[in-house]
Amino acid sequence: xxxxxxxxxxxxxxxxxxxxxxxxxxxxxxxxxxxxxxxxxxxxxxxxxxxxxxxxxxxxxxxxxxxxxxxxxxxxxxxxxxxxxxxxxxxxxxxxxxxxxxxxxxxxxxxxxxxxxxxxxxxxxxxxxxxxxxxxxxxxxxxxxxxxxxxxxxxxxxxxxxxxxxxxxxxxxxxxxxxxxxxxxxxxxxxxxxxxxxxxxxxxxxxxxxxxxxxxxxxxxxxxxxxxxxxxxxxxxxxxxxxxxxxxxxxxxxxxxxxxxxxxxxxxxxxxxxxxxxxxxxxxxxxxxxxxxxxxxxxxxxxxxxxxxxxxxxxxxxxxxxxxxxxxxxxxxxxxxxxxxxxxxxxxxxxxxxxxxxxxxxxxxxxxxxxxxxxxxxxxxxxxxxxxxxxxxxxxxxxxxxxxxxxxxxxxxxxxxxxxxxxxxxxxxxxxxxxxxxxxxxxxxxxxxxxxxxxxxxxxxxxxxxxxxxxxxxxxxxxxxxxxxxxxxxxxxxxxxxxxxxxxxxxxxxxxxxxxxxxxxxxxxxxxxxxxxxxxxxxxxxxxxxxxxxxxxxxxxxxxxxxxxxxxxxxxxxxxxxxxxxxxxxxxxxxxxxxxxx
Numbered sequence: 001x002x003x004x005x006x007x008x009x010x011x012x013x014x015x016x017x018x019x020x021x022x023x024x025x026x027x028x029x030x031x032x033x034x035x036x037x038x039x040x041x042x043x044x045x046x047x048x049x050x051x052x053x054x055x056x057x058x059x060x061x062x063x064x065x066x067x068x069x070x071x072x073x074x075x076x077x078x079x080x081x082x083x084x085x086x087x088x089x090x091x092x093x094x095x096x097x098x099x100x101x102x103x104x105x106x107x108x109x110x111x112x113x114x115x116x117x118x119x120x121x122x123x124x125x126x127x128x129x130x131x132x133x134x135x136x137x138x139x140x141x142x143x144x145x146x147x148x149x150x151x152x153x154x155x156x157x158x159x160x161x162x163x164x165x166x167x168x169x170x171x172x173x174x175x176x177x178x179x180x181x182x183x184x185x186x187x188x189x190x191x192x193x194x195x196x197x198x199x200x201x202x203x204x205x206x207x208x209x210x211x212x213x214x215x216x217x218x219x220x221x222x223x224x225x226x227x228x229x230x231x232x233x234x235x236x237x238x239x240x241x242x243x244x245x246x247x248x249x250x251x252x253x254x255x256x257x258x259x260x261x262x263x264x265x266x267x268x269x270x271x272x273x274x275x276x277x278x279x280x281x282x283x284x285x286x287x288x289x290x291x292x293x294x295x296x297x298x299x300x301x302x303x304x305x306x307x308x309x310x311x312x313x314x315x316x317x318x319x320x321x322x323x324x325x326x327x328x329x330x331x332x333x334x335x336x337x338x339x340x341x342x343x344x345x346x347x348x349x350x351x352x353x354x355x356x357x358x359x360x361x362x363x364x365x366x367x368x369x370x371x372x373x374x375x376x377x378x379x380x381x382x383x384x385x386x387x388x389x390x391x392x393x394x395x396x397x398x399x400x401x402x403x404x405x406x407x408x409x410x411x412x413x414x415x416x417x418x419x420x421x422x423x424x425x426x427x428x429x430x431x432x433x434x435x436x437x438x439x440x441x442x443x444x445x446x447x448x449x450x451x452x453x454x455x456x457x458x459x460x461x462x463x464x465x466x467x468x469x470x471x472x473x474x475x476x477x478x479x480x481x482x483x484x485x486x487x488x489x490x491x492x493x494x495x496x497x498x499x500x501x502x503x504x505x506x507x508x509x510x511x512x513x514x515x516x517x518x519x520x521x522x523x524x525x526x527x528x529x530x531x532x533x534x535x536x537x538x539x540x541x542x543x544x545x546x547x548x549x550x551x552x553x554x555x556x557x558x559x560x561x562x563x564x565x566x567x568x569x570x571x572x573x574x575x576x577x578x579x580x581x582x583x584x585x586x587x588x589x590x591x592x593x594x595x596x597x598x
Contacts, residue, residue, distance in 0.1 A: 009130045012188050016082055016123040017143050019181045023089055023116030024150030026174060027062065030054060030109075031155040033167035040167070041102045050102070056314060057106040061113025063504045064309045068294070068302035069114075070121035070497025071355055074490055076293045078129060079189040081122040081493070083182045084290075089115030090178030094226075097171035098233035100257075112174070120147065121497035128484045128492045136484065137422030141477030145418035148380070148476070149411050155404055218284030221273040228266040232257050301355035304344040309501065311337025316508040360491050361498075365430070368578025369483035369495075370502040372434060375571035376475055377503035378510025379441060382564030383410060383468055385511055386518075386557050387448070393553040394453050406456060409465040417473020422481075430478030430485075431579030437474025438572030444468035445565035449558045453550060475571070482579055514563040522556035 030037060038051045073081040092111025099105035127139045161170045231239070235257070240246045251259040258267065277287040315330035315337070348354040361367040387410065391403035417437065424433045447464035455461050480499060487495045
């Protein structure tokens with residue numbers, strides 16, 4: 001960090017990290033709001049499986065587009081991608097808030113996922129731009145920690161909003177926060193050139209319009225599209241009941257909101273906006289340069305990787321983990337993912353400018369980071385999901401919020417461990433630091449596997465929760481530090497994205513596999529319980545039956561915790577082997593914030 005920049009880089013990184021946390025919270029913000037969202041989309045509560053795309057749509061956008069956005073961040077710059085991602089996240093929030101059926105709701109959630117996911121690699125690469133390798137550990141740990149904390153605080157944020165408003169208010173808040181953060185990051189980044197850069201000549205950042213010029217026509221088309229589109233989505237009663245204005249909502253033919261005069265105005269304004277962006281000399285957003293960046297980032301390779309990741313995500317995310325490892329269509333999803341993966345390998349070998357340049361992950365610590373990240377994710381998801389489930393099974397059966405709050409002790413320790421892990425990475429290196437963290441995490445899971453029905457009522461339950469949070473915190477920074485230190489600066493956005501993708505896939509596969517193991521234990525325990533009609537011949541006998549069912553549920557969670565301990569130990573051993581000798585920085589530093597091309 002150069003002295004001339006003062007606190008600007010820290011402020012910029014703080015805003016970016018806050019954006020990552022807020023977007024991560026949106027991953028699970030629908031947990032409590034889902035029943036109300038289903039009602040608004042016309043889905044009965046007894047058909048929960050039909051609402052799965054509301055969740056999986058966000059995950060698909062979040063993970064499948066990450067490598068492409070990470071590569072664009074390398075080619076175009078960190079800050080433009082951060083601003084674009086926040087605007088896209090805000091647009092998705094607007095569409096979700098106005099959604100009137102399942103397709104519109106899923107479309108909004110997908111846009112939110114793409115925007116939220118794009119923040120992560122750009123922010124991690126921003127750390128590498130702002131800090132030398134021997135000082136990256138702490139900021140990397142903080143960014144990683146807020147991402148995981150945000151994903152768990154999402155349901156709490158949703159609960160607070162739902163206490164005073166309906167579910168649409170959640171996404172209205174997202175819209176406001178996303179736009180405010182985008183404006184703040186853009187304004188802060190324009191104050192000075194990035195570290196090591198010469199002053200930017202006019203037009204150096206292709207996404208920045210010339211000073212003093214405003215595309216008024218483009219702004220008018222944007223306003224018309226948003227206002228008319230909002231009328232199509234909301235269909236306000238007072239206007240529809242008015243004799244003259246109500247005709248704007250009457251379809252020309254058949255039925256459908258978009259076959260009305262106001263729908264036609266929306267589509268015409270949107271089409272005009274696209275033409276304006278493509279043809280204007282100084283458009284509101286330079287779409288042509290973004291299109292060029294996407295082509296240079298290898299759009300075909302990104303599409304193939306997106307299909308491969310999407311198949312994996314859909315196979316596991318659409319399954320009911322209580323019944324199956326992956327959904328009934330999961331085999332077809334995985335087959336499609338395999339075919340796309342083969343095509344991707346062939347394409348990467350033949351393309352002159354592939355998505356993943358040759359030799360990007362040639363160093364062992366670089367590709368090892370992806371492997372370690374996968375197993376860290378597989379273990380971490382057990383803490384995020386099964387600790388609250390254990391609380392619901394035992395002492396908080398009637399309160400999902402109280403059960404979720406049990407995890408706060410884990411969450412408080414996680415950022416502390418992340419900062420400590422950043423400091424230790426300097427002297428211990430990523431291998432020993434990650435292994436130490438995973439050893440603590442494994443120990444915490446082993447202690448949890450001994451929890452009984454009254455365990456959470458004792459202060460001693462805090463010990464494994466704090467140990468687990470510290471352990472995972474210790475492991476977050478060194479994994480990201482290893483991939484950034486052992487890859488070229490020109491691909492930091494891409495490799496950061498790949499590490500996040502690896503962890504997310506590990507979480508999806510891990511929760512499905514561990515839950516399946518737990519269910520086998522549950523059904524084995526349940527097989528020894530006599531039928532309810534045979535037992536419930538009195539109040540005391542029914543209480544005994546309920547207790548036996550709870551004990552079967554506890555046995556299931558204990559098995560999941562044991563499996564998670566195994567994943568944590570494996571991650572630690574792999575870190576020791578794959579990060580062995582990773583104590584120096586063999587590659588050049590990055591040089592810019594705005595556009596990597598200077």
